[in-house]
Amino acid sequence: MQSRRQFLKGSGGLALGLAALGSASSRIFAAGSDVIRVGAVGCGGRGRGAIIDCLSSSDGIVITALADPFRDRMQEAVRQVRQWCQQAGKPVDQVWKVSEERMFTGYQGYRHLVSLPEVDVVILATPPVFRPLHLAAAIKAGKHVFMEKPVAVDPPGARAIIETGSLAAQKGLSIVAGTQRRYQKAYRWNAYAVRNGALGKIVSARIWWCGGALWFHSRGPDESDADYMARNWVSFTEMSGDHIVEQHVHNIDVANWFIGRPPRSALGFGARARRKTGNQYDFFSVDFDYGEDVTVHSMCRQINGCYSRVSEHFVGAERSLWADSPIQTSMSIPDFEDGNPYVIEHKELINSIRSGKPINDAKAVAEATMAAIMGRISAYTGQMVRWQDLVENTTSPWFNLKLSPSAEDFEAGTVKVPQEDRAPIPGSD
């Protein structure tokens, strides 16, 4: 088999190599050598991070296209990749093939990007509200996907991700999600141990994302409603799902993973206390009932000056553990790769494409997102919310709860900023 170096040399350099690779979507890749071309939708902090993590993960990665409503975000991506190349000792033109025509602005830019023959893998790192629409477009176009968590803001969105995940499986496409604990050695070790009985029967767990306030963006004088919400997305439930979905989804995902199923119901509360913009809460406290006498208490808070903890603790009939600290056991546990999970997730995505053995994280991340949405709905309304009400019971008041403005409003130009500094009041909303 040719080495990657021979492959590039033999085809007269990278530009020719790219052309020679043809334009069909869902290309068949030769194990370990083929160039894989990546486009990124959403070039903010995480989108730029994911581009660099992908480049760091494997040889033969080329970035070919970007999409973001704001040109400055894409320019920052160019700057950061240049800087990374300098530090990594790589010629920029070896990894960067983003021409001006393949930098798409506007809220429909993703459509152009996913239709490009020069893209094999799409990174989706926009605010969560866009994920269901963007994932469906990428999978329909035959692209493999890395997508950031969370993957929806409402029940129809989370169900759409599961549906698109099934389509990806039928098409043999990989979807890796940015729930990076699933790519982290200590978590994998513990998940394996717990799922194989190291704690005895799981009885309960506590999960936390209690930390400080995040950033917010103040509205500029000439900013449209859409651009204001896109730049200040972490303040609006319609964009982020609220922070129980946006941030705490990581810990809820660990609970689902270790217990082996999503929760059956949620009963919780929360409130808005100190935020300046948007309409989100500042803290949530939710009991998740996983059935079979397993309960999980979840807490999340974004307020400065309070006790901070981001973790998960599981109690079994025989032992307990902290999920990020490998349990000592005589059990034989697979030798999971150690390293930066943000890089390993891309490495495994690229390997899955090259080996023709797809990974599909869509259902797991959609279920974690749905569970977080279930906790949010319970806190906002003051009601007990059941899993069945979100996934099956079409007569429930929440089954078709679609937040507005939606991703479609951004494309249609019909975005209206919801009233700010007014959060749901349980018992009345």
Ligand SMILES: NC(=O)c1ccc[n+]([C@@H]2O[C@H](COP(=O)([O-])OP(=O)(O)OC[C@H]3O[C@@H](n4cnc5c(N)ncnc54)[C@H](O)[C@@H]3O)[C@@H](O)[C@H]2O)c1
């Ligand atoms: N896995 C993790 O640890 C982790 C960490 C941080 C963020 N995230 C997730 O990554 C995603 C992005 O977060 P971020 O911190 O990069 O936010 P960000 O605001 O820095 O970046 C979001 C980018 O998306 C762009 N955007 C908005 N609407 C778009 C559209 N319709 N099409 C294309 N681009 C669009 C914005 O202009 C912005 O550049 C979120 O889902 C967030 O929850 C994950």
